[in-house]
Amino acid sequence: MGRNPRSLRLVAAVALAAIVAGCAAGVRSASDALDTALTATPGDSARGREVIAGRDGNCLLCHEVPRTGVRFMGNLGPPLAGVGARLTPGQLRLRLVDSKRLNPESIMPSYYRIEGLVQVAAAYRGKTVLSAQQIEDAVAFLVSLR
Amino acid sequence: MLPRSLRHACALACLFVWTCTQIGPVFAADAERPSPLRSGIEFTSADVRSLQDDDFQNPGMLWVTRGEELWRVAAGKSGKSCADCHQRAETSMKGVAARYPVYDAAAGDVVNLEGRINLCRTHRQAAKPLVYESENMLALTTYVAHQSRGARVEGAVPTELRASFERGRERYRKRIGQMDLACTHCHQQNWGRTLLAQTISQGHGNAYPAYRLEWQSLGSLQRRLRACYFGVRAEMPPYQSPELLDLEVYLAWRGRGLTIETPGVRR
Numbered sequence: 001m002g003r004n005p006r007s008l009r010l011v012a013a014v015a016l017a018a019i020v021a022g023c024a025a026g027v028r029s030a031s032d033a034l035d036t037a038l039t040a041t042p043g044d045s046a047r048g049r050e051v052i053a054g055r056d057g058n059c060l061l062c063h064e065v066p067r068t069g070v071r072f073m074g075n076l077g078p079p080l081a082g083v084g085a086r087l088t089p090g091q092l093r094l095r096l097v098d099s100k101r102l103n104p105e106s107i108m109p110s111y112y113r114i115e116g117l118v119q120v121a122a123a124y125r126g127k128t129v130l131s132a133q134q135i136e137d138a139v140a141f142l143v144s145l146r
Numbered sequence: 147m148l149p150r151s152l153r154h155a156c157a158l159a160c161l162f163v164w165t166c167t168q169i170g171p172v173f174a175a176d177a178e179r180p181s182p183l184r185s186g187i188e189f190t191s192a193d194v195r196s197l198q199d200d201d202f203q204n205p206g207m208l209w210v211t212r213g214e215e216l217w218r219v220a221a222g223k224s225g226k227s228c229a230d231c232h233q234r235a236e237t238s239m240k241g242v243a244a245r246y247p248v249y250d251a252a253a254g255d256v257v258n259l260e261g262r263i264n265l266c267r268t269h270r271q272a273a274k275p276l277v278y279e280s281e282n283m284l285a286l287t288t289y290v291a292h293q294s295r296g297a298r299v300e301g302a303v304p305t306e307l308r309a310s311f312e313r314g315r316e317r318y319r320k321r322i323g324q325m326d327l328a329c330t331h332c333h334q335q336n337w338g339r340t341l342l343a344q345t346i347s348q349g350h351g352n353a354y355p356a357y358r359l360e361w362q363s364l365g366s367l368q369r370r371l372r373a374c375y376f377g378v379r380a381e382m383p384p385y386q387s388p389e390l391l392d393l394e395v396y397l398a399w400r401g402r403g404l405t406i407e408t409p410g411v412r413r
Binding site for chain 2: 061074075076100109118120121123
């Protein structure tokens, strides 16, 4: 109330700057995608299918995925039918590598991250869930789900 | 001197603050309890339910029978059996499991049913403690807990259990393991959904010790908890570690009002 109009304007300017910066960050694809492949060898869709449906990725615990030939699949996450049309390869890659960069509350495990994990069983300590190549293979398969 | 109404307001405020410090944490945690409260048996298939409901088919009843025998067997230097002190379990042990875990002043610690049985063995019977998860320990625990079948889990958090409760509550929400998941992610946020082919329940302890078809055996609540640790690829705490006991305290509070099913049957 006792504020002078000058400081008010300053506050407004700072707020506006923050909003603009926030929007810019949201628009920049870098924050929503990992466009650079993790390996030089391009992903192999057939192997990606194995990663996703098999024990290594175990994605079917939480997702319904078409073309896996599996009858019972979980529903903790959204169905992945058509995900290749919804998301770019870079967006898919980021979601597999570390979905918590997008949503810190996510329950989806980070498949290519070791930092910040606690009380990891000895057999898995210091290891990512999937290898870089497996991530690329899984992305290749997801891209084919259109 | 403050005006009277202000003094009243102050007194009320003090009372309010005091009340909050007394019931605050538990009250605040109340929103974390699943609603409506449902036992794990409600999430299982009809064949599992009928196995649990029929004493002649329920495989867990074998451990009840074995426990009933052990109840009368003298052990240790005392030459006394459980029955020598507690007489008929049907009356003396009725409702006991519904109150556990408890705080034991002599032990200065949280004690679950298995822990109590071993305190009786070492202190009263002058016998060797039973190995956790051994057949005899499972049999006695199951027999004792079975006497409370149908009783409602009390899940009280007296002052002495408060610290353990708070640790358990925190632990319940702590992400662990390579899967980076907490108990709350599955059993609070996602109960009723399916993980591959299994429906996730609210994760209560009211059926334990329970017979699990996957184990082809009966097991304790802590064994079940360790299975969840294994699932998220976390380092497993040893049996009777403070970590698991704290979780048991929190789980009893979280499931208070459910009926004891021991011996439960689960997939």
